């Protein structure tokens with residue numbers, strides 16, 4: 001179990017399309033998930049995708065079961081492992097909301113996302129997951145799964161007047177957590 005280096009925007013490894021996991025029961029996958037959990041917790045992240053630590057596989061984790069210090073006004077999301085995910089919108093409604101990313105430290109931007117989505121995939125035991133979610137949960141899963149397509153949130157933004165440094169936009173968060181983002 002290791003806290004791994006998180007790649008930052010500009011690294012070409014963040015722009016790759018990730019490969020599906022073929023063997024969900026492998027020791028390699030178990031070790032990868034342990035490293036991802038440690039890395040996400042150490043960085044106080046709301047989620048992490050395998051490509052962010054340089055592993056080009058369709059694996060994301062999100063949710064800590066607790067309120068995120070970076071998103072103190074959002075409901076907690078239970079810890080989730082999602083492998084080989086598929087996301088579909090439930091309708092055409094979009095919501096604009098603030099996002100940050102551990103690969104884009106120190107910045108936040110307003111990103112449009114589907115308001116309600118269904119996501120499917122496998123959990124860490126290889127069991128099927130099938131959920132319909134909305135709000136912050138829907139936003140987080142769309143953000144994490146975008147990493148598997150080589151997409152970072154600034155590429156989803158439409159209004160760059162709503163993009164800035166976290167400590168300037170949200171000084172109360174900077175003093176509370178001391179985190180980059």
Ligand code: NI
Pocket residue numbers: 100101102103143144147
């Ligand atoms: Ni991210």
